[in-house]
Amino acid sequence: MLSKNKIKLITSLNQKKFRDETNMFIAEGTKLVKDLSTTFRCEILVVTPEWLDNNTPIQADELLIANYEDYKKISNQKNPQGVLAVFRKTAFVMSLQEICSELSLALDEIQDPGNLGTIIRIADWFGIKQIFSSQTSADAFAPKVVQASMGALARVRVHEVDLPNLLSEFRKKAPVYGTFLKGQNIYTAPLGSRGIVVLGNEGNGISAEIEKLVTERLFIPSFPPGNSTSESLNVSVATALVCAEFRRRLI
Amino acid sequence: MLSKNKIKLITSLNQKKFRDETNMFIAEGTKLVKDLSTTFRCEILVVTPEWLDNNTPIQADELLIANYEDYKKISNQKNPQGVLAVFRKTAFVMSLQEICSELSLALDEIQDPGNLGTIIRIADWFGIKQIFSSQTSADAFAPKVVQASMGALARVRVHEVDLPNLLSEFRKKAPVYGTFLKGQNIYTAPLGSRGIVVLGNEGNGISAEIEKLVTERLFIPSFPPGNSTSESLNVSVATALVCAEFRRRLI
Numbered sequence: 235m236l237s238k239n240k241i242k243l244i245t246s247l248n249q250k251k252f253r254d255e256t257n258m259f260i261a262e263g264t265k266l267v268k269d270l271s272t273t274f275r276c277e278i279l280v281v282t283p284e285w286l287d288n289n290t291p292i293q294a295d296e297l298l299i300a301n302y303e304d305y306k307k308i309s310n311q312k313n314p315q316g317v318l319a320v321f322r323k324t325a326f327v328m329s330l331q332e333i334c335s336e337l338s339l340a341l342d343e344i345q346d347p348g349n350l351g352t353i354i355r356i357a358d359w360f361g362i363k364q365i366f367s368s369q370t371s372a373d374a375f376a377p378k379v380v381q382a383s384m385g386a387l388a389r390v391r392v393h394e395v396d397l398p399n400l401l402s403e404f405r406k407k408a409p410v411y412g413t414f415l416k417g418q419n420i421y422t423a424p425l426g427s428r429g430i431v432v433l434g435n436e437g438n439g440i441s442a443e444i445e446k447l448v449t450e451r452l453f454i455p456s457f458p459p460g461n462s463t464s465e466s467l468n469v470s471v472a473t474a475l476v477c478a479e480f481r482r483r484l485i
Numbered sequence: 486m487l488s489k490n491k492i493k494l495i496t497s498l499n500q501k502k503f504r505d506e507t508n509m510f511i512a513e514g515t516k517l518v519k520d521l522s523t524t525f526r527c528e529i530l531v532v533t534p535e536w537l538d539n540n541t542p543i544q545a546d547e548l549l550i551a552n553y554e555d556y557k558k559i560s561n562q563k564n565p566q567g568v569l570a571v572f573r574k575t576a577f578v579m580s581l582q583e584i585c586s587e588l589s590l591a592l593d594e595i596q597d598p599g600n601l602g603t604i605i606r607i608a609d610w611f612g613i614k615q616i617f618s619s620q621t622s623a624d625a626f627a628p629k630v631v632q633a634s635m636g637a638l639a640r641v642r643v644h645e646v647d648l649p650n651l652l653s654e655f656r657k658k659a660p661v662y663g664t665f666l667k668g669q670n671i672y673t674a675p676l677g678s679r680g681i682v683v684l685g686n687e688g689n690g691i692s693a694e695i696e697k698l699v700t701e702r703l704f705i706p707s708f709p710p711g712n713s714t715s716e717s718l719n720v721s722v723a724t725a726l727v728c729a730e731f732r733r734r735l736i
Contacts, residue, residue: 348599352719359718361708421733457612457732467610468603471725474718478726481708482672 236280236300236308244280244308244320250373257323259375262311267319268292269385274321280308285316294319310377323375326391328364334408337428337480338364340397341371342444343435344469350374351382352470353433358386360477365390366430368397368444401447404430410449412440413472417451420479427484431476436469452476487531487551487559495531495559495571501624508574510626513562518570519543520636525572531559536567545570561628574626577642579615585659588679588731589615591648592622593695594686595720601625602633603721604684609637611728616641617681619648619695652698655681661700663691664723668702671730678735682727687720703727 246252247260258277261270267279271292279294282305291297300308308318339357344350350372357365365374372379374392383390401410409429413420432448434440440448454467454475467475497503498511509528512521518530522543530545533556542548551559559569590608595601601623608616616625623630625643634641652661660680664671683699685691691699705718705726718726 352722355719356722359707361712419736421736454729455732455736456610457735459736461612467725468606468721470719471603471607471722474722474725475729478705478729481706484708485670485672485706485710 236298236304240278240280240298241304241307244278244318247320248310248377250376253323253373253375258320259323259380260318260320260377261380262309262318262377263315263381264289264317266381266385267317269388270319270321270380273388274324276319277322278320280305280318280320282316289317291317292319310381326393328393330403330407333364333430334404335428336364337362337426338366338430339473339477340401340410340430340432340444341365341367342397342432342440343368343438344371344433345436347372347376347378348382349436349468349470351379351384353473354379354383354390354392355386356470356474356477357390358383360481362477363390365392366395366397366400367392369394398443398447401430401432401444405447405449410447411452411476412445412448412450413452413454413476414440414445415453415466417453419455420452420476421455423450423452425480425483427480431473431480433469433473439466487549487555491529491531491549492555492558495529495569498571499561499628501627504574504624504626509571510574510631511561511569511571511628512631513560513569513628514566514632515540515568517632517636518568520639521570521572521631524639525575527570528573529571531556531569531571533567540568542568543570561632577644579644581654581658584615584681585655586679587615588613588677589617589681590724590728591652591661591681591683591695592616592618593648593683593691594619594689595622595684596687598623598627598629599633600687600719600721602630602635604724605630605634605641605643606637607721607725607728608641611732613728614641616643617646617648617651618643620645649694649698652681652683652695656698656700661698662703662727663696663699663701664703664705664727665691665696666704666717668704670706671703671727672706674701674703676731676734678731682724682731684720684724690717 276294278296280298282302412432527545529547531549533553663683
């Protein structure tokens with residue numbers, strides 16, 4: 235049974251304001267819910283009787299069975315599978331020293347939820363465990379991002395931070411990389427196993443404030459080199475190319 | 486003035502059936518229309534008086550000025566700039582010999598218009614001039630794809646073909662590459678400057694029929710190698726990684 239209050243609570247989590255207030259977020263779908271349950275504590279699990287007939291629910295503080303009609307009131311899916319979880323965000327504490335010892339990503343105003351979800355999947359693929367997100371970027375716990383990240387959020391931690399502040403400290407100890415239309419060719423530039431790669435806004439690239447904090451300017455060559463083509467690559471495509479090159483050097 | 490018939494003609498081009506029948510497609514926005522006019526002949530250009538005050542129209546067989554209200558009837562944009570072009574598709578004829586001398590892409594049931602647009606941009610970035618699309622893939626001239634490709638369609642030719650047929654002939658003369666979860670590591674496999682790279686469906690990958698025609702099985706390593714991560718990369722991300730590696734070898 236799904237009470238009005240529960241419906242209100244769950245649908246409120248579509249808004250960042252309420253996710254921040256309650257420290258909770260939602261995810262839907264059998265595989266995604268199961269994947270995320272390995273990292274996040276499930277406070278409420280809502281399932282339809284049909285789903286329960288064919289699946290074993292994950293452990294949750296509260297299990298609610300809702301008929302399909304009620305379930306649709308809380309679902310963001312066109313064709314819901316009939317399982318929705320309310321997860322509690324985990325607080326991660328890291329020292330600057332720890333951050334400096336790995337390769338991480340930083341998001342400077344990434345706006346599109348689909349792009350952000352894809353970037354989290356890419357980080358996961360390339361074994362990147364930390365993403366530092368400016369407060370002006372899309373929220374990694376927005377339903378669209380959670381769905382697009384396809385479970386990668388279980389393995390990649392996204393930290394909302396004061397990005398200029400973090401990078402100001404970080405750059406004293408390890409490189410801050412950024413991609414620009416002019417810079418060192420990423421395929422010949424020296425790249426290490428640690429540092430932060432800054433990803434810029436879809437339309438405007440890396441902001442002036444953050445650009446000042448970049449220590450290594452990279453560019454991704456088109457082909458043939460210097461060829462006049464599309465002016466830019468999609469930010470998630472650029473992210474993949476940069477991560478792949480960092481990792482290729484280490485294999 | 487925009488007649489009812491013109492509105493009907495233009496909006497019909499949102500459907501593949503009518504694009505195929507008339508051999509025409511539509512594009513919107515100042516930059517996109519200008520970019521595409523370098524390759525495609527413009528049959529009808531529809532502009533608002535406001536747009537015309539600030540811009541010079543491209544050459545077109547027919548120039549129609551429509552008030553904003555009428556313009557909105559033909560527009561697919563939320564915030565239209567006030568310029569829409571009806572272009573005529575160009576017929577490209579190529580010999581198998583020509584195709585075999587370059588690096589090209591083949592689309593095996595790519596379904597998502599956004600992915601397809603991104604793939605066309607990636608091809609453009611990496612100087613790939615031909616894309617061969619199965620008849621079951623999304624149509625490269627659908628408005629969503631045209632918009633997402635951001636002008637790259639002016640430089641990249643997309644051919645709708647009988648893909649199994651083409652690949653059966655092609656593989657006798659040049660390699661057919663495909664990415665799979667198992668195969669040769671793309672970073673150590675021999676790669677040439679010519680061949681066709683097959684891209685598979687978003688959910689199911691390369692189909693069984695096409696898989697049989699692949700001569701070189703590649704895989705993109707995650708990091709650390711063998712790490713259990715997201716099971717797969719988005720198809721446009723995988724495309725970018727493959728194209729980048731082919732081109733990196735040549736720089």
